[in-house]
Amino acid sequence: MAEKKPVTTNIEWLNRAYSAKGLTDLRSLYDEWAASYDTDLVQPNQDYVAPTLCAATVAKYLTPSQPLDKIKILDAGCGTGLVGGALAKLGAKHIDGIDLSPGMLKQAGNLRVYEKLDTCDLSKPLEVESDSVDVVTCIGTLTHAHVGPEVLSEFVRVTKKDGWIVATVLDDIWEPVGYRAEVDKLVREKKVELVSADSGDYRRGAGVSARMVVMKVIK
Structure with a gap:
């Protein structure tokens, strides 16, 4: 019987992602990674469960007046479309x-679950109308060397009153990078309920955890 080869951790992609030097570097990295991204992250020693947990969380908090098949969802930092x-x-x-x-958007398009896909720099104001979506999801993007906490106020802007924001923030940057402070600020300003x-x-196989931030927009 042939010896089974061990599953390898494709950690080099993650190392590059977490140490990216600016937007050009990030875009090139993800364009290169797009074809194997899903396979790399679902292997047992990564077990990227955050997208599935996000979808379940969205469904959990919707009210009867917000049926999942009727609401408008913006998947910010959608990548290959796992969420x-x-x-x-x-x-x-x-x-x-x-x-x-x-490159990631091309992979997402192959799923045929998105009505529209656009390139976007989340570090800048979103080209999305205010109060135009019911739910914003952002999974895997609020992480090292990617998008800062300022994007949360943009998510609030584009979400309707009584809508929802569901986002992951890696545990080790939740406070040091200012995500918790930004959430607290939005709560103080009575724009959201945390x-x-x-x-x-988050990546369960690798032992990586994250905050699943759920905010109801009350502005």
């Missing part, structure tokens, strides 16, 4: 995706 795919499996039908990488910011599985 969109998970949402579609639960019944979501109106999902737009935005991402920095054209429903949850519990730490939980």
